[in-house]
Amino acid sequence: MSSIRLLVLGAVRQHGRAHGYQVRNDLEYWGAHEWSNAKPGSIYHALKQMAKQGVLLAHEVAPSTVGGPPRTEYELTDAGREEFFRLLREALASYDQKMDVLSAALGFMVDLPRAEAVALLRDRLDKLAGWRASATEYYTPEEGPGQLGHIGEIMNMWVHSADAEAEWTRGLIARIEGGAYVFAGEGEPFVGVLADGEENPFATGERDPGDDL
Amino acid sequence: MSSIRLLVLGAVRQHGRAHGYQVRNDLEYWGAHEWSNAKPGSIYHALKQMAKQGVLLAHEVAPSTVGGPPRTEYELTDAGREEFFRLLREALASYDQKMDVLSAALGFMVDLPRAEAVALLRDRLDKLAGWRASATEYYTPEEGPGQLGHIGEIMNMWVHSADAEAEWTRGLIARIEGGAYVFAGEGEPFVGVLADGEENPFATGERDPGDDL
């Protein structure tokens, strides 16, 4: 699964009610266009799709004051709130080598209780260990390694990457357990969206890292 | 870009001439179904697509001896050889947080001259440094960090991950410069495909790591 549904649900949720362009702006504000597939087409598609599936409720709205075609505003249904937390938990707990999903989940992790966030991250550590084990085993069949040649480098890369992610995960768990950040039910929640009309202070022209490919 | 085109071109290239099922088998032999989107549908689609675009040449072949529907065999055109090396170079040199593309490129890197492989990997190091810089800068605007709250963890993850990949890349460069593996023009090339009829010694039932999500 890509991160688009989680990002869109999270954006609409923080606004209470939002139209496509607002969501699109928030995602840019979060830098999501740099590390996820959050293109306009995907965002509008996700909104419509999720409205059709009943996790969002669509409101037709009078043509906006600022020009452009008529907007549609969306708001989460109860099913939408459930879906948001389901995706969030899944993203935090499972290792699936998609950094964009994890990035999105980090942005929303404080919507969970502190203890649950930690538990999910520990779950992630377990899954990382499992993946590491299966990678080493797959590339080390009966005859032992050695005649694998350069193919062994693929395994080596995966192991290196799993180890690095495990280390980072342990660090994050330590920070959270050490009292960092404000989690659900602990006071004034963090506000991470642009107010209507507010401009994005981080707006970038073109500065993509990988760019093509 | 996904890794599917590179994988399929590489498989056909090593065979000289191959039909869809053979390609599919090679990819499983390489473990690609565990770390890429190499599903049958994608493979057959890529073959047809690339034939339409002129990088592959399709041959209709008499119904096979072993049963099943009639096969189509494919072979690289000159444009296909170019495309293969273009994708390979791009995959080795550019950082785009898609591990599957890099994995595929590792499997084919020995098709390049040793010196070029090293040069491309150094290029990758440069790009990693650039991405690291842009990530830290993006999340550290004028007011300095601190009031970012948990959002800073996203940046932290990216930096951690870029650093880990840079370290791994330096290790690989060192091994290659130290004389490991057999590169293009250095003798008997490594053979990484199944002969027709040979069975996959690594065949797995179901053992996916991340599975869903």
Next chain:
DNA sequence: GATGAGGTAATCAAGTTTGATTACCTCGCG
């Protein structure tokens, strides 16, 4: 000599992603 289990090879429909493009409005400027 039927039959059905199992392997081989490819296709399909539904859903997603992408990049370009459309449509509309405001505002500055000659």
Next chain:
DNA sequence: CGCGAGGTAATCAAACTTGATTACCTCATC
């Protein structure tokens, strides 16, 4: 006033991905 530059909001066709399904053959078994 007229007009085009520039911003806003959404849509579209084309490509890609996915998981299931079709179609066909062989071979062991009854």
